[in-house]
Amino acid sequence: MLHANAVLTPRQRLRLARLVVEENWPKSRAAEFFGVAWKTADRWAERYRSLGKAGMVDRSSRPRTSPGKTDPATTKRIVSLRLRKRWGAVRLAAETGVAPSTAGAVLRRCGMNRLSRLERREQVVVRYEREAPGDLLHADVKKLGNIPAGGGWRFLGQQAGKANRHHDGGRARNRYRNPLMGHGFIHVVLDDHSRTAYAEICEDETGPTAAAVLHQAVAWFAARGVTARRVLTDNGGCYRSRDWATACAELSITAKRTRPYRPQTNGKVERFNRTMTSEWAFAQLFTSEADRRAAFPAWLHAYNHHRPHTGIGGHPPISRLTNLPGQYI
Incomplete structure (x- = not known):
C-alpha cells in the first residue's frame, strides 16, 4: 500500500x-x-x-528472517496458558521464561491480548412468528420532516434544498436559523403473522392520535377477517398514555411494551419503517409534501398486495389472509 x-x-x-x-x-x-x-x-x-x-509494485517491508522472534514452542505454550488459565502477560512471562513485553507481543500477534475476545459465544438469533393473524400487532410511529415546495435537499442538493426551505418556510426557526417545515408522523400497525400493515400519516404522535389510529387499524383488520388480540409497542409517550390504555381496554386487546432500548423486540415494524422510507419517502423527487403524501396509499397497497416479502417466502403479505374478496387486485 x-x-x-x-x-x-x-x-x-x-x-x-x-x-x-x-x-x-x-x-x-x-x-x-x-x-x-x-x-x-x-x-x-x-x-x-x-x-x-x-x-x-511495492515489496513487503517484512524481513526475510527474524532471529529474535519467539520460537514456536514458547508461543504455543503462551497461547495454551492464556486459553486455559486466562493469565496476563506478567504471569505468562514468569511461567515461560520470557520478558513480559514478549508475552504481550505474542498475545497481540495471536489476537488474544483482550480477554473479551476469548469470551465470545455464538449468539443464537431468536426469531418468532405468531401462528395466526391478529395474535400480535406491532405498532410504531415514524417521524419524517416535511418537504418544502420545489423539493428537498436529498435530490436537489444542500444549496437548492435550503433555498426552497427558506422560500416555503414560515417565521419559526430552529437553532441553526433554518425555517421549521414541520413533520409528518406515520402511525403504523403491522400484523406479526402476515406482515400486513395499516398506516396513517398524522400531524402528531400524541396519545389520542395513537389511540384513534389503533381503533381504525383494528376495524381495518376486522374487515379482512383478522381479530386483534395483542399489541406490542415501544416505550414512547403515546403508548404510555391513558388514552392508549383506554383504547386497548375498549378493544379487548392486551397491550405489551418492549424492554427499554431494545428495538429488536419490535423489529418487524422497525423493518417496515425502513422499507417505507427507502421505497416511498425517499425513493423519488417529490416537489411538495402534499405530493409525497398523495403517493403513500398506492405504495401501501402495493406493499400489502403485490410486493414479495422475504420473511414469508417471497409472497405478498395479503396472501396470508385467506379467502378475502379482491385479495389479489
Missing part, C-alpha cells in the same frame, strides 16, 4: 523505468522529470530490467 506522500505510483514507476530502459533516457533526466532522486530512478529501472512490469 502506498503511503500518503508517495511521489510515484506503480503506473508512474513503469513510465519512468520504460523511459530509462526502452528509450535510453539518462537516469538523471528521468529523475528530474518525475521529481525524484537519481537513486530512485536507478532502483525502478533495474527492477524493470530484471522483473518487468511485475517489479513495479
Whole structure:
C-alpha cells in the first residue's frame, strides 16, 4: 500500500523505468522529470530490467528472517496458558521464561491480548412468528420532516434544498436559523403473522392520535377477517398514555411494551419503517409534501398486495389472509 506522500505510483514507476530502459533516457533526466532522486530512478529501472512490469509494485517491508522472534514452542505454550488459565502477560512471562513485553507481543500477534475476545459465544438469533393473524400487532410511529415546495435537499442538493426551505418556510426557526417545515408522523400497525400493515400519516404522535389510529387499524383488520388480540409497542409517550390504555381496554386487546432500548423486540415494524422510507419517502423527487403524501396509499397497497416479502417466502403479505374478496387486485 502506498503511503500518503508517495511521489510515484506503480503506473508512474513503469513510465519512468520504460523511459530509462526502452528509450535510453539518462537516469538523471528521468529523475528530474518525475521529481525524484537519481537513486530512485536507478532502483525502478533495474527492477524493470530484471522483473518487468511485475517489479513495479511495492515489496513487503517484512524481513526475510527474524532471529529474535519467539520460537514456536514458547508461543504455543503462551497461547495454551492464556486459553486455559486466562493469565496476563506478567504471569505468562514468569511461567515461560520470557520478558513480559514478549508475552504481550505474542498475545497481540495471536489476537488474544483482550480477554473479551476469548469470551465470545455464538449468539443464537431468536426469531418468532405468531401462528395466526391478529395474535400480535406491532405498532410504531415514524417521524419524517416535511418537504418544502420545489423539493428537498436529498435530490436537489444542500444549496437548492435550503433555498426552497427558506422560500416555503414560515417565521419559526430552529437553532441553526433554518425555517421549521414541520413533520409528518406515520402511525403504523403491522400484523406479526402476515406482515400486513395499516398506516396513517398524522400531524402528531400524541396519545389520542395513537389511540384513534389503533381503533381504525383494528376495524381495518376486522374487515379482512383478522381479530386483534395483542399489541406490542415501544416505550414512547403515546403508548404510555391513558388514552392508549383506554383504547386497548375498549378493544379487548392486551397491550405489551418492549424492554427499554431494545428495538429488536419490535423489529418487524422497525423493518417496515425502513422499507417505507427507502421505497416511498425517499425513493423519488417529490416537489411538495402534499405530493409525497398523495403517493403513500398506492405504495401501501402495493406493499400489502403485490410486493414479495422475504420473511414469508417471497409472497405478498395479503396472501396470508385467506379467502378475502379482491385479495389479489
